[in-house]
Amino acid sequence: MSNNDICNVAIIGGTHGNERIGLYLVQKFQQNPTLLLRPSFSTTCLIGNPQACIENQRYIDTDLNRCFLKASLDNNLLVKYEEKQAKALHQQLGPKGNSDTFLLDLHSTTANMGLTLILVNDHSFNLHLAAYLTYRNPLVRVYRWTQADQENAFVSSICQLGFAIEVGPIPQGILLASLFQQTEALIYQILDYLEQVNQGSDLSFPRHLTLFQHLEVIDFPKTPEGELAGMIHPECQGMDYQPLNPGEPLFLTFEGQTLCYDGSATVWPIFINEAAYYEKGIAMCITQKQDISLQHN
Amino acid sequence: MSNNDICNVAIIGGTHGNERIGLYLVQKFQQNPTLLLRPSFSTTCLIGNPQACIENQRYIDTDLNRCFLKASLDNNLLVKYEEKQAKALHQQLGPKGNSDTFLLDLHSTTANMGLTLILVNDHSFNLHLAAYLTYRNPLVRVYRWTQADQENAFVSSICQLGFAIEVGPIPQGILLASLFQQTEALIYQILDYLEQVNQGSDLSFPRHLTLFQHLEVIDFPKTPEGELAGMIHPECQGMDYQPLNPGEPLFLTFEGQTLCYDGSATVWPIFINEAAYYEKGIAMCITQKQDISLQHN
Numbered sequence: 001m002s003n004n005d006i007c008n009v010a011i012i013g014g015t016h017g018n019e020r021i022g023l024y025l026v027q028k029f030q031q032n033p034t035l036l037l038r039p040s041f042s043t044t045c046l047i048g049n050p051q052a053c054i055e056n057q058r059y060i061d062t063d064l065n066r067c068f069l070k071a072s073l074d075n076n077l078l079v080k081y082e083e084k085q086a087k088a089l090h091q092q093l094g095p096k097g098n099s100d101t102f103l104l105d106l107h108s109t110t111a112n113m114g115l116t117l118i119l120v121n122d123h124s125f126n127l128h129l130a131a132y133l134t135y136r137n138p139l140v141r142v143y144r145w146t147q148a149d150q151e152n153a154f155v156s157s158i159c160q161l162g163f164a165i166e167v168g169p170i171p172q173g174i175l176l177a178s179l180f181q182q183t184e185a186l187i188y189q190i191l192d193y194l195e196q197v198n199q200g201s202d203l204s205f206p207r208h209l210t211l212f213q214h215l216e217v218i219d220f221p222k223t224p225e226g227e228l229a230g231m232i233h234p235e236c237q238g239m240d241y242q243p244l245n246p247g248e249p250l251f252l253t254f255e256g257q258t259l260c261y262d263g264s265a266t267v268w269p270i271f272i273n274e275a276a277y278y279e280k281g282i283a284m285c286i287t288q289k290q291d292i293s294l295q296h297n
Numbered sequence: 298m299s300n301n302d303i304c305n306v307a308i309i310g311g312t313h314g315n316e317r318i319g320l321y322l323v324q325k326f327q328q329n330p331t332l333l334l335r336p337s338f339s340t341t342c343l344i345g346n347p348q349a350c351i352e353n354q355r356y357i358d359t360d361l362n363r364c365f366l367k368a369s370l371d372n373n374l375l376v377k378y379e380e381k382q383a384k385a386l387h388q389q390l391g392p393k394g395n396s397d398t399f400l401l402d403l404h405s406t407t408a409n410m411g412l413t414l415i416l417v418n419d420h421s422f423n424l425h426l427a428a429y430l431t432y433r434n435p436l437v438r439v440y441r442w443t444q445a446d447q448e449n450a451f452v453s454s455i456c457q458l459g460f461a462i463e464v465g466p467i468p469q470g471i472l473l474a475s476l477f478q479q480t481e482a483l484i485y486q487i488l489d490y491l492e493q494v495n496q497g498s499d500l501s502f503p504r505h506l507t508l509f510q511h512l513e514v515i516d517f518p519k520t521p522e523g524e525l526a527g528m529i530h531p532e533c534q535g536m537d538y539q540p541l542n543p544g545e546p547l548f549l550t551f552e553g554q555t556l557c558y559d560g561s562a563t564v565w566p567i568f569i570n571e572a573a574y575y576e577k578g579i580a581m582c583i584t585q586k587q588d589i590s591l592q593h594n
Binding site: 024028032056110169170171172173174175176177178180181228231232233234237252254255256273274275276278279 | 321325329353407466467468469470471472473474475477478525528529530531534549551552553570571572573575576
């Protein structure tokens with residue numbers, strides 16, 4: 001990046017109305033804008049799904065964080081609450097793929113994800129920032145949720161620069177002070193990084209990144225009628241980002257039978273037992289751990 | 298109790314539709330009724346709030362577990378979904394205060410409540426059973442949510458015999474295999490106790506009980522406009538059933554200020570940071586720890 005490339009930063013909280021840390025952080029920033037003040041860029045805070053936040057629900061009609069396909073944004077026949085809200089956010093922050101805004105979208109999860117950056121592209125700027133943040137805070141993990149030949153539909157896909165921040169474990173509908181403070185500190189660290197890049201500072205950190213690359217999703221065991229037939233196995237629960245080897249316990253049926261992972265190679269599951277993913281047929285996401293070397297900018 | 302006093306047992310799950318352990322346990326029992334089979338009594342399983350379970354919400358119109366005041370049950374003008382459902386459950390299990398059914402109502406919570414029995418009366422049979430269960434399993438806690446001169450409105454208040462089982466911590470909307478299995482084992486232990494009492498067995502256990510008596514509820518810090526102004530303090534989070542002394546940290550405001558407990562004596566908080574209680578203005582319930590000696594029956 002050349003100097004002063006980042007002029008506008010947007011921070012979105014409450015994209016899911018029952019993920020309260022992002023919502024209350026954005027409200028705190030809106031009431032105390034000096035917290036975000038940096039000399040070389042301006043920062044805007046937005047509430048992604050205001051009505052869902054009022055109702056303390058993930059969404060009203062459909063998941064806002066799946067509404068950002070270009071074709072959907074261009075389709076005037078889509079008039080669900082979130083489809084309209086997606087168009088409004090896109091109007092403000094887009095156009096998708098050609099925006100110079102740096103975007104942070106704040107999420108939380110019932111899974112043991114710690115502080116996760118969710119990248120939806122391979123932009124070198126994001127990879128360097130991720131490498132910097134993991135170097136400064138070893139609790140930060142990097143998950144790249146890209147799928148070959150498949151356009152990403154997340155809020156964060158509007159902009160090339162930036163990513164979603166996913167923190168957990170935390171139940172839906174509550175605040176946890178520890179995660180609130182860790183998320184807040186991470187945001188300040190990101191803003192400070194952007195400021196230093198804009199100032200032309202030569203930031204010293206290893207150009208190396210451990211990244212968890214999305215492979216596929218795994219559903220819960222189901223009955224022939226499609227009903228839930230089991231749970232995450234106690235030995236798998238909370239083991240996000242830990243290696244899972246073929247033959248190791250994955251699920252426990254309601255009758256007490258252990259079902260094991262039948263893949264052919266070690267994988268690293270994440271989003272294990274995320275509440276909102278039951279209805280999506282996702283018990284966990286399977287990733288591959290990758291060590292990546294980055295070019296100096 | 299004399300022999301064979303318990304003829305009917307009812308187990309209710311899904312009184313709150315997003316508390317999934319009770320729901321799936323009841324569905325398991327309905328599909329495998331032999332699990333509950335005991336020679337001296339019959340056991341019925343019910344889903345408390347079927348529509349809320351379908352929608353994976355605590356309730357549709359109003360909290361079913363606050364609908365069991367006698368005056369409400371007799372009031373034909375109350376026609377909300379849960380008010381009608383309460384009348385149907387009361388019709389089946391009541392009349393309130395004069396039913397011979399032994400009732401278990403299964404709940405779960407985001408608070409660190411372990412395996413809690415919630416008593417809503419002082420019936421000697423319940424106290425002895427509670428003493429037996431805490432003796433057999435030291436993880437079991439006993440909370441008596443009675444308030445002087447105030448009628449209890451919980452589902453479990455229909456019957457004199459029985460109580461609610463409250464397990465946690467668990468996020469709303471998910472299953473945790475460990476708590477599922479612990480709750481299931483606790484239910485079998487209760488059924489086995491009832492069977493032995495009915496058979497006239499002389500059960501050997503200390504006639505002593507540690508009981509947490511409800512004192513009052515404490516709300517979150519609020520702004521003058523009534524908005525949330527802070528969170529449970531990290532040092533208080535998860536410390537259910539642990540002593541809280543005057544001057545110890547209770548809340549952390551969004552600005553980072555610690556608010557301390559300003560009571561005059563040691564108390565034992567429970568239901569700390571229960572998701573469903575935010576809307577009720579309850580950050581935690583304050584109890585007093587009591588050691589009680591019971592008369593031999």
